[in-house]
Structures are given as C-alpha cells and as structure tokens.
Amino acid sequence: MLAAIAVVSIWTPVASPIVAARWFSWPNILILAPVPIATAAAALMTWRALGSRAETIPFAGAVLLFVLSFIGIAISLYPMIVPYHFTLWEAASSERTQAFLLVGTLALLPVILMYTGWSYWVFRGKVRADAGYH
Numbered sequence: 001m002l003a004a005i006a007v008v009s010i011w012t013p014v015a016s017p018i019v020a021a022r023w024f025s026w027p028n029i030l031i032l033a034p035v036p037i038a039t040a041a042a043a044l045m046t047w048r049a050l051g052s053r054a055e056t057i058p059f060a061g062a063v064l065l066f067v068l069s070f071i072g073i074a075i076s077l078y079p080m081i082v083p084y085h086f087t088l089w090e091a092a093s094s095e096r097t098q099a100f101l102l103v104g105t106l107a108l109l110p111v112i113l114m115y116t117g118w119s120y121w122v123f124r125g126k127v128r129a130d131a132g133y134h
Helices: 002-015 017-024 028-032 034-050 056-077 095-122
Strands: 080-082
Touching: 002 017, 002 034, 002 056, 017 028, 017 056, 028 034, 034 056
Parallel strands: none
Antiparallel strands: none
C-alpha cells in the first residue's frame, strides 16, 4: 500500500501541471504540507506497530493511510469529480433526489445500526481469541 501511495503521489503531479501547481506553489505548499507529513507519520506508526503484538494500531494506521490518501486525491482533483470533465456540481443529482435519499437514509440508518448492535450483543463472547479461524 505504501508503494502505491508513493507511486500515485509522484505520478499525479508529474502527469498534471494543474495538480503540481496546486501542491507545490506558494503558499499552498505550506498549507497542504500536513497531509504528506501525516501520511509519513501514519506509515511509520503502522510499520513499527506491525512488529508488536498490538492489533488495533496497525488497523487504525491502515485506515488512516486510506483516509489521508483520499484527502490527497480530493485536494488534487477538487472541484472535479470525473477528472477534467465534470465538476462536483455538474455531477450532483437534483435537490429533489438528494432530499429523497436523505429521508431514506434517516429512516433506515438507525435501523441498520440498531440491528448491527443487537447482533454484536447476541454473539458477544461466543468466539475465543485462540479458536483459530474468525
């Protein structure tokens, strides 16, 4: 994953002068510097945690690397959703469609979360850590 992040991080500004200007012009380089610095810190934290018996730190580090990668891509391509063809606003659905989806989400998301919580509650303690495949 680190190799893929490095390849995309190098290739994207080389392939697109617009992206290179966004990341490397002044004062953007100063404003956007926390993203690659946080990515390097997350990669180092994850790499060091892989040798220990910790289970949550490598998982959290991998999630953080994915989130930071998506933030980097979003910064590079904003406001384009389909690169160099459609902006965020051109690709968005109508307000009525978004309102319909919002109502559906507000109705179903609590049900999904309650069912998931109930499932975890019912099956808590059923699998031991040394049980093998799980």
